[in-house]
Amino acid sequence: MQNNADSIQRLITRLARLPGIGRKTAGRLAFHLLKVPKEEAIELADAVRDLKEKVCFCSICFNITEEDPCYICRDPKRRRDTICIVEEAMDLAAVEKCESYHGLYHVLGGRISPLDGIGPDDLKIRELLPRVDKTVSEIIVATNPNVEGEATALYISKLLKPLGVRITRIARGLPVGSDLEYADGMTLSRALEGRQEI
Amino acid sequence: MQNNADSIQRLITRLARLPGIGRKTAGRLAFHLLKVPKEEAIELADAVRDLKEKVCFCSICFNITEEDPCYICRDPKRRRDTICIVEEAMDLAAVEKCESYHGLYHVLGGRISPLDGIGPDDLKIRELLPRVDKTVSEIIVATNPNVEGEATALYISKLLKPLGVRITRIARGLPVGSDLEYADGMTLSRALEGRQEI
Numbered sequence: 001m002q003n004n005a006d007s008i009q010r011l012i013t014r015l016a017r018l019p020g021i022g023r024k025t026a027g028r029l030a031f032h033l034l035k036v037p038k039e040e041a042i043e044l045a046d047a048v049r050d051l052k053e054k055v056c057f058c059s060i061c062f063n064i065t066e067e068d069p070c071y072i073c074r075d076p077k078r079r080r081d082t083i084c085i086v087e088e089a090m091d092l093a094a095v096e097k098c099e100s101y102h103g104l105y106h107v108l109g110g111r112i113s114p115l116d117g118i119g120p121d122d123l124k125i126r127e128l129l130p131r132v133d134k135t136v137s138e139i140i141v142a143t144n145p146n147v148e149g150e151a152t153a154l155y156i157s158k159l160l161k162p163l164g165v166r167i168t169r170i171a172r173g174l175p176v177g178s179d180l181e182y183a184d185g186m187t188l189s190r191a192l193e194g195r196q197e198i
Numbered sequence: 199m200q201n202n203a204d205s206i207q208r209l210i211t212r213l214a215r216l217p218g219i220g221r222k223t224a225g226r227l228a229f230h231l232l233k234v235p236k237e238e239a240i241e242l243a244d245a246v247r248d249l250k251e252k253v254c255f256c257s258i259c260f261n262i263t264e265e266d267p268c269y270i271c272r273d274p275k276r277r278r279d280t281i282c283i284v285e286e287a288m289d290l291a292a293v294e295k296c297e298s299y300h301g302l303y304h305v306l307g308g309r310i311s312p313l314d315g316i317g318p319d320d321l322k323i324r325e326l327l328p329r330v331d332k333t334v335s336e337i338i339v340a341t342n343p344n345v346e347g348e349a350t351a352l353y354i355s356k357l358l359k360p361l362g363v364r365i366t367r368i369a370r371g372l373p374v375g376s377d378l379e380y381a382d383g384m385t386l387s388r389a390l391e392g393r394q395e396i
Contacts, residue, residue: 005253007248007252007264008249008253010248011242011245011246011248014241015242015245017238017242018227018230018231019227019230020223020226020227025218027288027291028218028288029217031286031287031288032217033250034253034262034287038250041246041249041250043212044209044213044215044246045244047205047208047209047211047212048209048231048240048246049243050205051205051209052231052232052240054203054205055203055206055232064232066204066205090225090229093225
């Protein structure tokens with residue numbers, strides 16, 4: 001394929017830059033795109049382009065949106081006394097999907113991770129402070145339950161404590177449908193710590 | 199994400215149509231593209247578009263190319279007395295990569311597969327016949343060593359036999375670096391059948 005069809009080579013190189021896609025998979029995808037009807041490939045190309053051209057961040061919660069403010073911040077039916085803090089817009093989508101939360105959100109845009117050179121100032125943490133006024137009664141910290149997510153949660157809770165608002169953290173324990181036998185020690189001890197009256 | 203950022207949803211749907219990419223992976227890729235610099239995403243979009251706009255098939259060997267005939271058919275240094283038959287342009291690329299073949303190719307564009315409704319007429323088999331003239335001394339059938347590839351090889355060899363040209367099939371045996379212990383029975387019996395004098 002060397003001197004041949006440069007556009008295939010170029011596409012393979014671009015696809016191989018995506019996370020979890022190596023050169024072999026990229027090759028397979030490129031050859032697949034070669035076979036599909038032209039419209040289908042063009043639709044994909046346009047979807048990528050549109051994404052970069054239309055999507056922006058909500059100026060209130062930093063969720064991704066095509067209209068500012070986003071549909072959640074705009075929605076008069078959402079409870080305005082609770083703010084759920086998540087790392088990424090993808091996490092917001094996951095919480096929305098479970099349909100048991102009806103408050104507002106705040107998307108940090110990442111987590112504190114000194115190894116990757118990401119400190120509190122690289123996240124939308126400072127932007128959270130003016131949102132926490134008297135109308136807000138609870139902040140739910142829903143960063144990921146891993147080392148960096150926990151560190152971020154700790155940082156935020158320390159920062160917000162002086163404001164006198166109630167700060168909660170999502171429960172860590174055994175996932176529904178799982179098996180005690182296969183649970184790791186950390187999860188099991190968190191599940192025990194977080195036990196509740198029946 | 200429901201009523202929100204339609205362009206993300208649209209991109210996820212398009213990406214999830216690609217082979218081996220489910221909705222979860224598509225979501226991850228879309229959010230990745232949201233984060234990368236705009237130029238990088240646009241480059242990807244353009245690469246997909248270019249692929250469909252620039253790439254065509256070589257009128258001689260049906261390899262994919264941007265110029266007709268393709269760089270192999272054009273190359274005066276290639277041996278013109280041997281034609282290697284492969285299923286797809288990707289297979290041609292694989293043969294080229296091993297750098298031990300210097301003849302011409304013929305890309306079938308698939309393999310005979312009655313289950314998928316693909317018969318000999320759906321492939322570039324008829325187009326092979328006028329190429330097999332007196333200048334050609336050997337046809338190497340390099341379709342894949344699986345049921346459909348073997349059936350295709352058999353069909354082609356029967357079709358070409360009356361032309362009096364030498365028809366060979368690539369060797370099936372143990373892959374280099376592998377272990378007899380782990381080889382499947384079919385491969386091992388092919389390796390024994392195809393044994394050669396040392």
